[in-house]
Amino acid sequence: MTSPGELERSDRRPRRNQILALSGGGYRGLYTAAFLERCEAHYGRTCREQFGLIAGTSIGALLAAGLACGVKASVLTAKMQEHGPKIFSRRPRRLPRRFFHSAPFDSRAVQAAITDVLTEEVAQTPLSRISTPLLITAVRATTWTPAIFRSRGLAGKEASNTTLQDAILASAAAPTFFPLWRIGQEDYADGGLIANAPDIAALIAALRDLSFARTSTYMLSIGTAGSRAGLPHSANVPSPGVLQWFFTRHLIQMTMGAQEAMAIGHARDLLASRYLRVDGSPTDAQARVIKDLDRADRKATQALLGLAEASFVEHRGRANGLDDCFA
Numbered sequence: 001m002t003s004p005g006e007l008e009r010s011d012r013r014p015r016r017n018q019i020l021a022l023s024g025g026g027y028r029g030l031y032t033a034a035f036l037e038r039c040e041a042h043y044g045r046t047c048r049e050q051f052g053l054i055a056g057t058s059i060g061a062l063l064a065a066g067l068a069c070g071v072k073a074s075v076l077t078a079k080m081q082e083h084g085p086k087i088f089s090r091r092p093r094r095l096p097r098r099f100f101h102s103a104p105f106d107s108r109a110v111q112a113a114i115t116d117v118l119t120e121e122v123a124q125t126p127l128s129r130i131s132t133p134l135l136i137t138a139v140r141a142t143t144w145t146p147a148i149f150r151s152r153g154l155a156g157k158e159a160s161n162t163t164l165q166d167a168i169l170a171s172a173a174a175p176t177f178f179p180l181w182r183i184g185q186e187d188y189a190d191g192g193l194i195a196n197a198p199d200i201a202a203l204i205a206a207l208r209d210l211s212f213a214r215t216s217t218y219m220l221s222i223g224t225a226g227s228r229a230g231l232p233h234s235a236n237v238p239s240p241g242v243l244q245w246f247f248t249r250h251l252i253q254m255t256m257g258a259q260e261a262m263a264i265g266h267a268r269d270l271l272a273s274r275y276l277r278v279d280g281s282p283t284d285a286q287a288r289v290i291k292d293l294d295r296a297d298r299k300a301t302q303a304l305l306g307l308a309e310a311s312f313v314e315h316r317g318r319a320n321g322l323d324d325c326f327a
Helices: 026-043 059-068 073-087 095-101 107-118 152-158 164-171 199-209 242-247 250-274 284-290 298-315
Strands: 017-022 053-057 134-140 145-150 181-183 186-190 217-222 275-278
Touching: 017 059, 017 199, 026 059, 026 073, 026 217, 026 298, 053 059, 053 199, 059 073, 059 107, 059 134, 059 164, 073 107, 107 164, 134 152, 134 164, 134 199, 145 152, 145 164, 145 199, 152 199, 164 181, 164 186, 199 217, 199 250, 217 250, 250 275, 275 298, 284 298
Parallel strands: 017 053, 017 217, 053 134, 217 275
Antiparallel strands: 134 145, 134 186, 181 186
């Protein structure tokens, strides 16, 4: 782990222009961390060394920040298992207060995880002092506009002065899960509302800010094994009513899933074979265990770790696959 004054990129450079894009998904981000752990261990390369830009949304923002600051994926995997149950521990509240005046989860637990992963000193470092190209997505809830936090290594003099901790907490402020996060005079919400897969935001930034040529740009995009979290398909299941949409979070999660799928499709259209999307394919049993992004128990952990291993085996050795990303 490097100190803020040493947050310079390694002398080693990847042999091609590569982007690493990490999706949001709550505790399911354990899948992402574990998959990258297997990649780093197998190929003997760190993500910081291999990718010219690292981008993340929500839990992907924390993972991206850690990787950009030199934290190994194995450490991220261990820290997720340690802090996940604490982050998603529900606070005892009386029903009216809980539903109308407060979020079910506390941002302070996320703050503790950020500090543990990055150290307090690094967590308080402005992105304008970080030379590794890093992008984090969020939404300005005050104005309903996108917020894209960029490091000095990505945006130069136009880099964000926001601290890493604030950028991550803004990106992870998922509606119906966590409260909005305030930075200065503005409130922020989860970047998953606009870019749960930050692929297009990252690609545009790479082309514009880093002068990557599209025809020589490659992207590794990693999901959180949540592809089967949609509504059940059955003639016997009625269409959700207003209250069911609101209280079961279906509307927000469907919105995130739909725009994630659109971003993946656009990125694939633009990059063709230079785009690799990795996401877990859970069985019915696994899908039931990990469908909710706030489930952080032993069964969810085992399912996510198993899916990460299966994905690594699936994509290793394929043409235009992991071997090329980490060569």
